[in-house]
Amino acid sequence: MDERLKRAAETGNIDALYSFIHHDANVFKRTDKMEFVDTPLHIAAVTGNNGFAMEMMNLKPSFTRKLNQDGFSPIHLALLSGKPEMVFDFLSIDENLVRLKGREGFTVAHYAARDVNVHLLSQFLDVCPDCIFDLTMRRQTALHIAAESKNFEAFKVMLEWIQKTFKDSRSTRIKILNLQDKDGNTVLHLAASNNQPQMIKLLVKCKEVDRKKINQLGFTAMDVLQRETLADNRTSVKILKSNPHRFSKFSNFNGILTDYFKEMKPETINSLLVVFSLVLSMTYQAILSPPGGFAEDGAAGSNNKDSREGKSVMTSTNFILFYISNGVAFFISFVIMISLFDVVAKNIMFCLWQLYLLMCISYGLASSTIAPSNSVSDFVVFAVLIILALFVGISSFRFRKY
Template sequence: MIISHNFFKRKQLNYRTARSRGQKIKIYQATSEKEQNLSMCAESLSVNPMAMERLRRAAEAGDIDELYNSIGEDADVLRLYDDAEFADTPLHVAAERGHADFAIAIMYLKPSFARKLNQGVFSPIHLALQQGHTSTVLRLLDVDKDLVRVKGKQGYTAFHYVVENENLELLAQFLKDCPACIEDVTIQKKTALHIAAENHRFEALEILVRWLERTHLYGKVSRKHLLNAKDTDGNTVLHIAASHIQPEMIRLLLDCKVDTKAVNSENLTALNVLKRQRDGVIEDKEICLKILRDTDGSAGLSALFNLKAKAEPVHEKFRSRIIFPEKVAIRALGPIMNMSVESMNALLVALALIMTAIYESLLSPPGGVWQGNDPNDTRVGNSVMDVNTFSNFFWSLFVLAIFTLSLTIAILQLATGSSAIAILAEVLAVLVTRSFYYAWWTIRPAHDIYVYSKDPDEAVLAIVLITLASMEASRWFFIISKRLYLNHRM
């Protein structure tokens, strides 16, 4: 798809205006005759034509000494390339020929050349990749790792190029050096995953999806949404794999829990696309059909929680009436969803302070505790409150604690979008509740008639289960409400 060019043999281009040494001048940007063009451009810029010719030959040969000699002969020798919108700079020439040292020397002098595109709409790193100069590519990235994201023809980056050609070594290195490069899309909104699927690059696709899974689990930023990203035709990677009848790719994507119900601009799912295919090996098509059908059939109870809107025109969604669950979700989550990050952090801090105050209140109940044995034979460390008052005090604190913990878990689920983080917080909350109960057991009045079990371990299990059920119910309520809210917002 991307081809190389000889960039010093170009057809004539029109000229434009520029400023050099405080005067308005004209720049002629390349004619079919190389020497004539360089001479005309040099004259218009008051640049020594011999210096430009020397620079061109130095770039072709990778001669760094000649580079500096050219600059010494004329200090403005690089200005022509810097002023042109699209130009074959000496960096382009050196990168295309694999002269890494010369390319780095130019980058130090003119960093802007590394991002400039030539008339073929390619950057220096594109040209080095096309010619197989891996060491030059890596040297360029050592200076500026974001060069892998420079977009050339059709919006292709260097990362797209290595995916298309399944250069696995460079693919892994690019992901390591510049993780954000996986988010770049072409002018058709194709991600690197689309490109891998279109070109039957299974190993490249496997690296991409496994890397996405790992960053989703361990990284600070999750990019797993790219698995379901759509191009301009509405096709996900699964649609592409299905249209090309690729059983291994389909298995791989389903293993990563991609959305099998996603539809493209023709309102077709991946299974529908596969059924329409008439080309390809029949056996592979049957295997793909079986894989997708089995996946649809095994959706099970998870479908009950899949509240995504059915595929319908946007104007129909705007016309539809808001149902009662949506009203509840909008009113319950609207203020929270519209909170800034700072406000949500402040709310979580406030909840943490409330929970701390609850625990402190239990450890230091009103009136304090007995410091010695009283006439009624009360044990040291027990609350001085009477049984009924202490019982009301404790259960009020317990209900408030459950509400605070449930709200905290729900907000964590809502803010992070990660069930793993919310469940981990639930585990910590259960441990806090358990210690809360044992603190109550220790400090309660000695003759508490409301203790139904003489063994605290039996009672604490019921308390923990009540707390856990409350937090899970709150978490799922917020998950379902968020989906309804986002469906309303579209």
């Protein structure tokens, strides 16, 4: 590069830039043909001459993606030189520069995750969400880099952003959180190898994280953690062994159903709503009209205590089998209906939960009333109490996020 042009870039002298262009109109054409070169834009990025850099990007947009002999583009140099304003100027021209790979496949998002530049990292994720999928030459995402570099703040920002941005796509969350690098290590493996209890705790809370994933050495994250002897790892081991989701199995299943339904066409969802509404109505009606009907007055003699008037004529065994199969169908229909409404009518979910809770109570009372014997009636009441407790637990857990 001509020394006069280099000085113009270092000092930010735009007049000198155009004076040089008047002197040699093809100077940038020759530079552009070179595969790896320091352009005036690279120099302006390092020195922080924003005005000069913007003028260069206007004249030669191709320079923004040119790598120098060290494998850095202008936006990489601006970030590594501590010039955040320059980085934002680059992104105002082309947001996809966030995904531009330089030395070892690093993007600016990877560097921000490594160097704990949380503000810039948040900006990168907002302007270009797909940058979270970008891999280095070691097949590491920015999340891997943060875990490997022990940068908890950057790690937390990305994890919360992933949960928020992809809350409607469980498959995407699974893909990102369980992605393996070239050594087969997931983010959890790296957090475990560095004995980072705070990172491990956040990951364990994510239902999508696979704790049984093995790396190329055949080790799980727990294996990696237990092999760590240089530091006290008891806290991390305890966290990794814990199961914060043990009381939310149904909610997890319901969430999986909801994710599947979100990928369906609206016409399909409407058809399913009709079908399962009919199943729900049929199972509820069936308990009010059991097979064989009801015993009539005098069917059990004159002793009022043993009177079976209004009771099902079915034997106790048959009634219990009927009650269980019918109740399971009712409950499954309920679960699927709730998941469907969670897709098409989330704003009225609170009212629907109360409505179905009342239906369940009515279902239990009706079943208990027509039970052929007191023992069967007690069984029904016990089953209803368990279901009610389950309903209350599920609803309280589920509505924490609404």
